[in-house]
Amino acid sequence: MTTETQETGQAVLVVQHEADAGPGLVGEHLVRTGLRLHVIRAWKGEALPETLGGHTGLLVLGGSVNCEDDEAAPWLPRVRALVREAVAGEVPLLGICLGGQIVAHALGGSVARRVQGPEVGSVSLRRLPAAAGDPVLGAVPEGAPAAQWHWDEVDRLPAGAVPLLTGDDCPYQAFRVGSAGWAVQFHPEVGADTVAVWADADGEDLRAAGGDPEAAVASVREAEPELRAVWGAVSEAWGTVVRAHAGARIA
Template identity: 85%
Template sequence: MTAETGRAGGSGAGAAERGGPAVLVVQHEEDAGPGLVGERLVRAGIRLDPIRAWRGEALPETLGGHAGLIVLGGSVGCEDDGAAPWLPGVRALVREAVAGEVPLLGICLGGQIVAHALGGSVSRRPRGPEVGAVPLRRLPAAGGDPVLGGVPEGAPAVQWHGDEVDRLPAGAVPLLTGDDCPYQAFRVGDAAWAVQFHPEVGAETVALWAAADGERLRSAGVDPGTAVAAVREAELELRAVWGAVSEAWGAVVRARADARGV
């Protein structure tokens, strides 16, 4: 497990009780669950249908009756099909979601997969890994966005990635940026969002990542302890801001599920 491409952390919520729209959740590795995002979605009455792909659980060929798709993070690269042979199936589901306007949320590696699957590109950061709690800046299109429109200027976001999107897909709308990573969030069409950061995690999870990735980070000139401290200091704001964003995405899922009769 490394900081090379990003993770999604915390086991988060499991599958909810029957009832309510169901969201397919693609999980790439053991410590890569939906965390705070999952908690807020389940609280809003949305069921999570996790696929633990690294365990060999098969992805569905299509989204079927799912009302949404979440693609989480992980330490593989978005094109590393040899290490993660399920990635072509994930890319196919991403394209299906965008074509059908089924709500989609890609987180860190998941956001990179969205960009790559739709014709953008991802590369290794020449500046080294970006980790810790980093303030984001709103871009003009954020104001009218139904999911990220309420994110305040300068809101902190947890970063843990060594790759980044360097070219957006055609037609993508950038929503949030940062001083050291240009594409922190973007939307494709009316129902697909991708973020480079981790709205699902807090300091406890980041401390686990720092313990696992410490040697690699220090060799890149990054102090993992400083990253953990920054996240811990921002914890309350992180939960408030990204919990609200999770609920906003869930509202989109519910509205579109009602419209489709899912």
């Protein structure tokens, strides 16, 4: 199943920051809801549009770069501008891991290096009161597993942001901004095979920080059936929001 198209009209704009961090399972479920994806491979020099005109949603993926490192990732200022445009214009937005950090930073929050070291592997999440009734994350069960792979995290939410999910070792696992924007710290788009690729790339650094890459991969592999079920449903719920907003604009 293809998860991308080069056409822009009535498609979700997807910002991909590096080769091994594509839309994955989230993309597959969005396509399943009838959406098309316009994937920009920013690390390859593909240009982001000046505006979201013609796009029905904005999906900002993860990556290893710091969300403020415009020298290493010169496309970040444009991503921040698109995030602000999405929130101001009520265009459905979803930021994943680095993408979620970009959302927080672009809207006035802040991101910091985790002093306790990286959070990796499958981690159980807890619902916060505002999750009840949320159109995207409202059905996530208490204790749902989430695949994690991050050295940085949001340490201050933007003004007006609503926290939805938390964890024992990372307070802001998911939050909502504006009427149609969501950000998550974890990786709903990946399974164990992708995490294994990251473990191969980051294993030495992870061990130096006291982590166990093999155990992280094993935990995601064990949880993968539930990961696919929970976050596949969340992906389709966000897709439903995208289609509803697109329909309202046409009407």
